Amino acid sequence: MSAPDPDCDALIIGAGFSGIYLLHRLRQAGFRTRLIDAAAEPGGIWYWNCYPGARVDSHVPIYEFSLPELWRDWTWSERFPGGGELRRYFRYVCEKLELWPDMAMGTRVSGARFDAESDVWRVDTAQGQQISARFLLPCAGFAAKCYTPDIAGLETFAGERHHTAHWPQDGLPLAGKRVAIIGTGASGVQVAQEAARDAAQLTLFQRTPILALPMQQQPLSLEQQAQEKAAYPTIFARRQTSNGGFDADRMEISALDVDAVERIATFERLWRAGGLRFWYNNFADLLTDERANRFAYDFWREKVRARIADPLLHEALAPMEPPHPFGTKRPSLEQNYYEIFAQDNVSLVDLKRDPIERVVPSGIETASGLIECDIIVFATGFDAGSGGLIDMNLLGTEGFNLGDAWKDGVRAYLGNSVSGFPNMLFHYGPLSPSGFSNGPTAAELQGDWTTDFLAHLRSEGITRFEPDPAAEREWTDMVEQIGAMTLFPKAKSWYMGDNIPGKKRQLINFPSVSTYAQICADVAANGYRGFGLVS
Numbered sequence: 001m002s003a004p005d006p007d008c009d010a011l012i013i014g015a016g017f018s019g020i021y022l023l024h025r026l027r028q029a030g031f032r033t034r035l036i037d038a039a040a041e042p043g044g045i046w047y048w049n050c051y052p053g054a055r056v057d058s059h060v061p062i063y064e065f066s067l068p069e070l071w072r073d074w075t076w077s078e079r080f081p082g083g084g085e086l087r088r089y090f091r092y093v094c095e096k097l098e099l100w101p102d103m104a105m106g107t108r109v110s111g112a113r114f115d116a117e118s119d120v121w122r123v124d125t126a127q128g129q130q131i132s133a134r135f136l137l138p139c140a141g142f143a144a145k146c147y148t149p150d151i152a153g154l155e156t157f158a159g160e161r162h163h164t165a166h167w168p169q170d171g172l173p174l175a176g177k178r179v180a181i182i183g184t185g186a187s188g189v190q191v192a193q194e195a196a197r198d199a200a201q202l203t204l205f206q207r208t209p210i211l212a213l214p215m216q217q218q219p220l221s222l223e224q225q226a227q228e229k230a231a232y233p234t235i236f237a238r239r240q241t242s243n244g245g246f247d248a249d250r251m252e253i254s255a256l257d258v259d260a261v262e263r264i265a266t267f268e269r270l271w272r273a274g275g276l277r278f279w280y281n282n283f284a285d286l287l288t289d290e291r292a293n294r295f296a297y298d299f300w301r302e303k304v305r306a307r308i309a310d311p312l313l314h315e316a317l318a319p320m321e322p323p324h325p326f327g328t329k330r331p332s333l334e335q336n337y338y339e340i341f342a343q344d345n346v347s348l349v350d351l352k353r354d355p356i357e358r359v360v361p362s363g364i365e366t367a368s369g370l371i372e373c374d375i376i377v378f379a380t381g382f383d384a385g386s387g388g389l390i391d392m393n394l395l396g397t398e399g400f401n402l403g404d405a406w407k408d409g410v411r412a413y414l415g416n417s418v419s420g421f422p423n424m425l426f427h428y429g430p431l432s433p434s435g436f437s438n439g440p441t442a443a444e445l446q447g448d449w450t451t452d453f454l455a456h457l458r459s460e461g462i463t464r465f466e467p468d469p470a471a472e473r474e475w476t477d478m479v480e481q482i483g484a485m486t487l488f489p490k491a492k493s494w495y496m497g498d499n500i501p502g503k504k505r506q507l508i509n510f511p512s513v514s515t516y517a518q519i520c521a522d523v524a525a526n527g528y529r530g531f532g533l534v535s
């Protein structure tokens with residue numbers, strides 16, 4: 001008697017851009033597909049990171065799906081939409097594509113094991129369900145596991161404390177409160193701008209200054225968007241062929257091959273254009289040559305210093321010497337970050353000079369004294385890429401789980417598959433372009449590739465695939481080698497994994513989405529080279 005069919009052909013974990021797109025494509029291709037997500041609503045990071053001021057730092061329409069049936073009828077209110085608007089967008093997408101019947105929200109994976117007898121994944125959920133699926137497709141995103149540092153006395157704190165990625169869903173008013181923010185990455189900057197409006201007192205605890213860029217936010221009118229939509233197909237096509245999945249690439253010329261006048265004029269143009277353009281449209285060697293990089297840093301520093309009223313803060317917020325090469329940590333966008341330090345209710349603690357010693361019931365004690373507070377915001381980032389996948393407790397064929405497989409560092413073929421874990425493809429994961437790519441671009445690219453791959457397996461009657469260890473090693477080494485040609489290893493960052501104590505230092509992202517697309521297409525054209533396929 002043959003084994004019963006699994007509950008579904010494919011089980012997707014995660015309802016962010018990757019998971020939602022994949023669900024749509026696999027259903028179109030006739031696969032029995034289900035999607036589960038621990039969150040109550042779709043949106044991925046936009047569900048969890050609901051802290052005050054949460055906002056995307058890639059502009060629309062770059063940061064949305066390219067499907068005409070979606071963008072034709074959707075309009076945004078701003079060039080860089082806020083978290084609430086993005087959540088509404090996700091609900092609209094699920095409605096429009098009629099995805100709800102195959103989605104189960106509020107369903108968290110507690111473990112999964114590959115059953116080698118039947119070539120099926122058996123997934124357990126924290127809600128007590130068992131789901132079997134031929135293919136397991138985790139789409140957890142790069143930021144599924146947040147990081148809170150272990151600070152002495154934290155549990156004694158009498159006020160409220162929250163990580164930005166676990167902000168209370170029904171909100172937490174900051175008005176009139178004494179707010180402490182630990183961490184000045186993208187999230188810390190966004191909460192700070194909000195809190196500065198009406199918190200009684202805002203104290204930012206900064207370990208490394210962020211090299212933030214001006215957002216140059218713009219409201220978007222209906223008429224303007226209606227006009228711009230004529231160009232959307234061209235913009236979306238361009239997105240697929242650019243390095244970062246945006247609408248343009250870095251320039252072809254070196255910052256060293258132009259004179260100072262031209263260099264400054266270029267920097268000025270990119271600065272005025274706003275958003276991440278100063279990062280991803282800059283000179284060709286911005287992220288590979290320290291001299292080129294230094295030109296950009298010096299420009300950034302002078303622009304920012306001109307906005308910081310108190311000269312005593314210049315060195316802390318925009319030091320003479322760069323804390324790391326510009327752009328080797330995610331720059332992130334600001335709107336009035338540098339101006340808030342002129343307000344009476346805002347102060348900065350430079351942790352390099354005045355480190356945190358402990359948390360006490362009434363606040364945070366540093367070397368120089370106690371700062372009382374009602375709310376501590378941990379804007380301290382993520383165990384990026386691998387953390388969320390490891391937490392799913394996935395057991396492969398060799399008797400160990402993914403955490404054990406990656407204990408000496410992440411290894412993966414094409415940044416989507418691991419030997420010893422058959423029939424599993426993860427999206428927007430480590431060693432794929434995730435952290436270096438605009439999210440929706442990578443989601444669509446990987447979603448299309450996976451759909452074609454599973455269709456190929458179906459047409460060939462193949463029930464099991466697994467990457468070859470040699471192909472996996474080659475891919476992992478290649479990402480490392482490409483990384484070594486850049487300045488990224490010169491920073492301590494989540495890109496390099498070393499923001500997390502004990503995590504292996506390695507570049508966890510493939511640096512170009514367009515090259516990644518070409519390689520994946522080539523793998524497919526060559527019979528899915530690098531994968532072992534079993535009927």
Ligand code: NA7
Pocket residue numbers: 149164182183184185186187188205206207208330332351379380381382492494499
């Ligand atoms: P990030 O960018 O990883 O920023 C985390 C911040 O927290 C950063 O300023 C860290 O300082 C700081 N941090 C981390 N640990 C500590 C301790 N122990 N003490 C003090 N400060 C600490 O996370 P975000 O959430 O802001 O942004 C993540 C991504 O989301 C971002 O890159 C965009 O892609 C969107 P450090 O720089 O390590 O010295």
